[in-house]
Amino acid sequence: MLALPDEINGFLFDLDGVVTDTAAVHAAAWKRMFDTFLAERNLDPFKLPEDYTRFVDGKKREDGTRSFLESRGVVLPDGDPDDPPEAETVYGLGNRKNALVLTLIAEDGVAVFPDAVALLERVRAAGGRTALVSSSANAEAVLEAVGLTGLFDARIDGVTARERGLPGKPAPDMFLAGAEAVGLPPSACAAFEDALAGVAAGRAGGFALVVGVDRVKDGAHGPSLAENGADVVVTDLRELVEQQ
The missing domain is CATH 3.40.50.1000 (HAD superfamily/HAD-like)
Known part of the structure; x- marks a missing residue:
């Protein structure tokens, strides 16, 4: 029993x-994606594990993206689920992160x-x-x-x-x-x-x-x-x- x-x-x-x-893979992809985005705006980098645990872990990509951006006072248009990774939208950033995840999984299994x-x-x-x-x-x-x-x-x-x-x-x-x-x-x-x-x-x-x-x-x-x-x-x- x-x-x-x-x-x-x-x-x-x-x-x-x-x-x-795969949680560590997702965390690494979130950090890489957000750090590039934040550096372009002279904002502090994405912190692990705090920001991952609090804002994005377990959530849908668009919800996690929006939640973290709001914590930094950044507001972006939602855009469309099919936005390309380079789009400066919530969905675009989420798709950028997903592309990184797929790359990391392909490289490391x-x-x-x-x-x-x-x-x-x-x-x-x-x-x-x-x-x-x-x-x-x-x-x-x-x-x-x-x-x-x-x-x-x-x-x-x-x-x-x-x-x-x-x-x-x-x-x-x-x-x-x-x-x-x-x-x-x-x-x-x-x-x-x-x-x-x-x-x-x-x-x-x-x-x-x-x-x-x-x-x-x-x-x-x-x-x-x-x-x-x-x-x-x-x-x-x-x-x-x-x-x-």
């Missing part, structure tokens, strides 16, 4: 920082967290239903690259959110769509997140359990995850498999 409440049959996982070790795979395999073997709930528009490509597509019954990602007009995290809509996709109410689902916006979304959605996944060295991110809505914080998801 899993060390999780018996009433939980649905397991909704974020991707970056929970299943795949994608690592998978073994503890996440262990938990996914265990819950599926026990009859649980699984969904990926990620703000990333690249989620499908990343899953295919690491061979994990078969571990999820459904996928709600940045592409889905755009097609359906779903607000991004910290709004609960994407997680609620994930629960619906596996045919279960939030009260029968657990949400797994490493981002503050993500655990806040899980809490707002009324899920049975919100698990904060702290991948930061020495568990330094744990208190913030708990403050923002995590019921339990783990540094290794195997804790939820191996406890009896």
